[in-house]
Amino acid sequence: MSLVFLIFLPILAALFIPLLFKKVGQIHTGWFVLLVPTVLFIYYSTLLPTIAEGGSRMSQLQWIPSLDIAFIAYIDGLSLLFSMLITGIGALVVLYSIFYLDKYREQLHNFYVYLLMFMTAMLGVVQSDHLISLYLFWELTSISSFLLIGYWYTRDRSRFGALKSMIITVFGGLMMLGGFVLLSIMGNTYSIRELIAQAPELVNHDFFVWALVLILLGAFTKSAQFPFYIWLPDAMEAPTPVSAYLHSATMVKAGLYLVARFTPIFAASGTWVWLVTGVGLFTMFWASFWALKQTDLKGILAFSTVSQLGLIMSLLGASAAGFHVENAADTYFKYAGFAAIFHLINHAVFKGSLFMVAGIIDHEAGTRDIRKLGGLMSLMPISFTIAMIGSFSMAGLPPFGGFLSKEMFLTAMLTMTEFDMFQFETWGILLPVIAWIGSVFTFIYSFYFVFRTFAGKHKPEELPKPAHEAPIGMLLSPAFLAILVLVIFIIPNIVGDWLVKPAVAAVQPFMYGSPQEVDVHVAYWHGFNTELFMTLGIFAVGFLMFWTLAKWQKSYDLYPDTLTLNRLYDHMMFLSDIGANRFSRLYMTGFIRSYLVYMFSFLIIIVLGTFVLNEAFAIDMNNLAPVGLYEIVIMIALLGSTLTILFSKSRLTAIIALGAVGYSVALFFVIFRAPDLALTQLVIETISVALFLLAFYHLPQISRKEERMRFRLGNAVIAIGVGVTMTLVALTAHAGKALPSISEFYKETVYTEAAGGNIVNVILVDYRGFDTLFEIAVLGIAGIGIITLIKLRLTKKEGQHENK
Amino acid sequence: MRTNDVMLQTVTKVVTFLILMFAVHIFFAGHYTPGGGFVGGLLTASAIVLLMLAFGIRTVKKIVPINYVVMTSVGLLVAISTASASVLFDVPFFTHAYDYFDLPLFGKTSLHSALLFDVGVYLVVVGVTMTIIQTIGEDE
Numbered sequence: 001m002s003l004v005f006l007i008f009l010p011i012l013a014a015l016f017i018p019l020l021f022k023k024v025g026q027i028h029t030g031w032f033v034l035l036v037p038t039v040l041f042i043y044y045s046t047l048l049p050t051i052a053e054g055g056s057r058m059s060q061l062q063w064i065p066s067l068d069i070a071f072i073a074y075i076d077g078l079s080l081l082f083s084m085l086i087t088g089i090g091a092l093v094v095l096y097s098i099f100y101l102d103k104y105r106e107q108l109h110n111f112y113v114y115l116l117m118f119m120t121a122m123l124g125v126v127q128s129d130h131l132i133s134l135y136l137f138w139e140l141t142s143i144s145s146f147l148l149i150g151y152w153y154t155r156d157r158s159r160f161g162a163l164k165s166m167i168i169t170v171f172g173g174l175m176m177l178g179g180f181v182l183l184s185i186m187g188n189t190y191s192i193r194e195l196i197a198q199a200p201e202l203v204n205h206d207f208f209v210w211a212l213v214l215i216l217l218g219a220f221t222k223s224a225q226f227p228f229y230i231w232l233p234d235a236m237e238a239p240t241p242v243s244a245y246l247h248s249a250t251m252v253k254a255g256l257y258l259v260a261r262f263t264p265i266f267a268a269s270g271t272w273v274w275l276v277t278g279v280g281l282f283t284m285f286w287a288s289f290w291a292l293k294q295t296d297l298k299g300i301l302a303f304s305t306v307s308q309l310g311l312i313m314s315l316l317g318a319s320a321a322g323f324h325v326e327n328a329a330d331t332y333f334k335y336a337g338f339a340a341i342f343h344l345i346n347h348a349v350f351k352g353s354l355f356m357v358a359g360i361i362d363h364e365a366g367t368r369d370i371r372k373l374g375g376l377m378s379l380m381p382i383s384f385t386i387a388m389i390g391s392f393s394m395a396g397l398p399p400f401g402g403f404l405s406k407e408m409f410l411t412a413m414l415t416m417t418e419f420d421m422f423q424f425e426t427w428g429i430l431l432p433v434i435a436w437i438g439s440v441f442t443f444i445y446s447f448y449f450v451f452r453t454f455a456g457k458h459k460p461e462e463l464p465k466p467a468h469e470a471p472i473g474m475l476l477s478p479a480f481l482a483i484l485v486l487v488i489f490i491i492p493n494i495v496g497d498w499l500v501k502p503a504v505a506a507v508q509p510f511m512y513g514s515p516q517e518v519d520v521h522v523a524y525w526h527g528f529n530t531e532l533f534m535t536l537g538i539f540a541v542g543f544l545m546f547w548t549l550a551k552w553q554k555s556y557d558l559y560p561d562t563l564t565l566n567r568l569y570d571h572m573m574f575l576s577d578i579g580a581n582r583f584s585r586l587y588m589t590g591f592i593r594s595y596l597v598y599m600f601s602f603l604i605i606i607v608l609g610t611f612v613l614n615e616a617f618a619i620d621m622n623n624l625a626p627v628g629l630y631e632i633v634i635m636i637a638l639l640g641s642t643l644t645i646l647f648s649k650s651r652l653t654a655i656i657a658l659g660a661v662g663y664s665v666a667l668f669f670v671i672f673r674a675p676d677l678a679l680t681q682l683v684i685e686t687i688s689v690a691l692f693l694l695a696f697y698h699l700p701q702i703s704r705k706e707e708r709m710r711f712r713l714g715n716a717v718i719a720i721g722v723g724v725t726m727t728l729v730a731l732t733a734h735a736g737k738a739l740p741s742i743s744e745f746y747k748e749t750v751y752t753e754a755a756g757g758n759i760v761n762v763i764l765v766d767y768r769g770f771d772t773l774f775e776i777a778v779l780g781i782a783g784i785g786i787i788t789l790i791k792l793r794l795t796k797k798e799g800q801h802e803n804k
Numbered sequence: 805m806r807t808n809d810v811m812l813q814t815v816t817k818v819v820t821f822l823i824l825m826f827a828v829h830i831f832f833a834g835h836y837t838p839g840g841g842f843v844g845g846l847l848t849a850s851a852i853v854l855l856m857l858a859f860g861i862r863t864v865k866k867i868v869p870i871n872y873v874v875m876t877s878v879g880l881l882v883a884i885s886t887a888s889a890s891v892l893f894d895v896p897f898f899t900h901a902y903d904y905f906d907l908p909l910f911g912k913t914s915l916h917s918a919l920l921f922d923v924g925v926y927l928v929v930v931g932v933t934m935t936i937i938q939t940i941g942e943d944e
Contacts, residue, residue, distance in 0.1 A: 675838035676838045676839070676840065676843070679830075679838060679843045680842060680843055680846070683846040684846070687846075687933070691940075754900070754918075755902040755914055755916055756835040756836060756918070757835065757836035757837065758834060758835055758837055758838060758840070760838075760840075761834045761835055761838075761839070761840040761922075762835065762918070764840065764842075765840070765841070765900075765918040765921050765922050765925070766900050766918050769887060769898050769900075769918070770887075770897075770898055772883075772921075772925060773883055773884065773887055773898075776879065776880060776883060776924065776925055776928040776929070777880060779876075779928055779929065780876045780877070780879075780928055780931075780932060782932065782936075783872075783873070783876055783932035783936060784873075786935065786936050787935060787939050790939050790940065790943050791939065
């Protein structure tokens with residue numbers, strides 16, 4: 001079966017959803033949707049044995065062959081791991097949503113269409129081997145996520161959150177596209193595999209660092225890294241199944257996938273190691289610190305997601321360091337890559353279950369505000385158990401999956417202190433320190449989340465609904481995930497062999513040729529080493545701080561709101577809105593005078609600038625005709641009447657002077673032997689002067705005040721500038737006349753070919769009759785225009801004007 | 805109250821025909837000497853304008869009952885058909901043809917299809933000029 005077709009299977013299935021929703025209303029639409037991820041998950045599972053042995057699967061669908069653009073589905077360990085997460089958790093989320101969303105009150109057809117669209121997009125992102133189709137799917141995840149966050153579109157907060165996430169992730173997506181284009185120019189191919197193969201040559205390319213930074217921007221915005229994480233807490237306005245699926249388990253991991261996928265290309269660069277590790281680790285610390293300020297259950301989980309994504313990101317950065325170490329596979333450097341992938345699986349599992357529990361509490365108690373909740377332990381025992389398992393795994397307690405990955409994380413961070421390149425020898429010591437502080441806060445907020453909700457005193461008077469245990473269907477998915485958390489702890493090495501190692505081999509091909517070479521064995525007990533003491537320290541300090549939380553949690557309020565990143569974002573949006581508005585108002589004055597000033601100024605600047613830059617100005621005094629007396633006389637008359645127009649006090653004088661200009665021009669036509677032109681000019685000038693007089697006669701009394709045109713220096717400068725410019729152009733054009741005129745041909749053929757004597761008329765009706773045809777059309781249009789203007793005055797009727 | 809324009813009206817009666825004759829002359833002479841459809845049309849229009857000045861727009865509308873908008877469109881139609889007629893003879897658009905004929909009254913005469921095109925131009929120019937003047941003149 002074609003892998004490309006499987007990518008598109010969900011979106012094709014989505015076509016039938018509205019139909020099923022409308023026609024088969026009795027059955028919850030989710031049941032039909034559930035089939036799609038389940039089938040896909042089963043299919044992807046059958047690929048496991050092939051992939052675990054180091055094999056890969058590929059299939060291709062031509063899209064635009066002439067531009068070398070195709071859909072290429074390439075499945076190796078990394079793609080398969082992500083595909084299974086997407087379809088597996090997708091199936092559980094759909095199951096959960098069947099009980100979470102009411103089939104009568106909710107617009108299920110919208111919800112499931114968006115969700116299936118998202119599934120296709122995610123599968124496309126993780127399986128594409130083609131940069132352009134990867135980008136296509138990447139933007140589709142942004143769009144479907146936008147639609148899902150804004151699912152309850154009548155709420156203000158939903159629309160705000162959707163827009164914010166859209167703006168930030170699409171900004172990153174566009175940056176990433178830039179990086180992709182640079183990358184494809186560098187390697188002369190769109191295929192990621194081929195780019196990885198030429199990685200050694202790409203390092204020295206001029207574009208390398210540009211491509212690196214741009215692609216990282218894409219990954220950081222999508223995976224909510226510092227300082228782009230701000231969209232994720234606002235995305236919590238989405239329905240809880242969406243938060244569980246998109247904003248914890250899948251979409252936010254697209255950035256991690258991107259970093260992992262491109263590690264083989266960029267690992268050679270110190271910038272990459274520093275940026276990915278540093279930003280990731282700082283995000284981990286920062287978000288875990290601020291998670292404790294949150295009072296909304298989903299807010300806490302959002303910050304914890306950001307923090308955990310930062311953790312995985314930093315591990316991916318550290319895994320790139322293995323490129324620079326000799327025999328890295330034999331040292332502790334091998335742990336980073338393995339830990340990253342392992343924790344990625346862990347996080348998807350426990351965070352999915354935690355979100356679902358938060359949704360259950362919201363659903364059954366009517367609020368997500370942690371200050372109103374408490375004492376639900378006895379009322380909702382199953383939810384409590386699930387939440388406890390998830391939280392303890394998140395905090396890194398044994399016997400849950402999170403413990404194992406936390407140990408490996410600490411190992412990896414400690415190893416980085418031994419890394420002696422790119423100034424890691426001086427600053428590297430910071431890494432385990434920040435990691436440790438971040439882990440302490442992770443421990444505290446995990447406890448904060450579960451015990452503030454379920455332990456303590458029950459406050460039924462503050463809850464909108466009396467709390468009770470959720471229906472069994474709603475508990476199925478989180479319970480399954482919670483069991484999975486335990487299973488991962490029990491059989492970490494089986495998970496490692498089947499899922500993690502093939503993925504690690506794809507991330508670090510410079511260290512391992514095949515999954516079997518990944519020599520990492522997950523052990524529960526490493527002996528008494530630094531990691532163990534660090535873990536014990538985390539437990540001790542974390543527990544102490546949680547115990548005293550009520551005393552110091554208030555200090556978060558000391559931090560001024562004006563300095564937060566959200567405020568910065570709001571201000572940026574506000575200012576760009578206001579700024580663009582002001583800027584437009586600045587130059588779009590509404591006065592034609594201003595626009596004419598712009599046009600003429602640019603005419604001068606462009607033409608004179610071209611003259612100066614190309615040194616094009618030239619005067620050629622040869623070929624000039626002798627100047628006769630008549631020309632001089634007419635010239636003086638012309639100048640005189642022109643000056644009269646400019647300096648006359650009354651408009652009437654100006655109109656008459658304009659007529660004088662016209663007649664002088666007609667005289668010029670006469671002495672330059674253009675009888676047709678002279679005839680036409682005389683008649684037309686007469687008519688237009690008459691029309692001017694008509695317009696003058698009808699001027700309103702108020703504006704008939706006779707006054708001289710006001711002098712404006714700017715106008716004068718521009719007018720003189722335009723005159724000088726055009727004179728220069730004319731002189732230069734004359735000097736540069738290189739070809740003889742075509743008029744010789746007319747002279748020779750006017751009688752023989754066209755049977756005429758008047759060259760002008762023959763040109764007008766015969767040689768170039770086409771122009772004349774449209775000139776009379778112009779005349780006709782002008783006539784119709786005047787009729788329309790004068791006879792059809794709709795503005796007189798009330799309510800007809802569009803601006804009223 | 806109109807003043808008595810008897811001199812103007814009397815002169816107009818004579819001059820109008822002179823102008824019209826001149827216009828026709830200049831129109832037909834256009835192919836060999838200065839003139840042509842454009843100037844011819846303008847002169848014709850000026851003859852009618854003179855009539856209007858002397859007798860008033862309403863009277864002139866009665867003696868010359870022409871719908872100038874229709875005239876404009878007929879002119880455009882003539883021009884475009886002349887131009888496209890050549891297509892029927894399997895030659896490019898706007899190819900003109902001419903020949904010499906022995907006409908009963910004129911003797912040996914050159915007839916040129918460009919003349920037909922010029923008729924179109926003439927009609928459009930007269931039509932548009934008169935449309936403009938009449939429309940503005942009738943406006944209150």
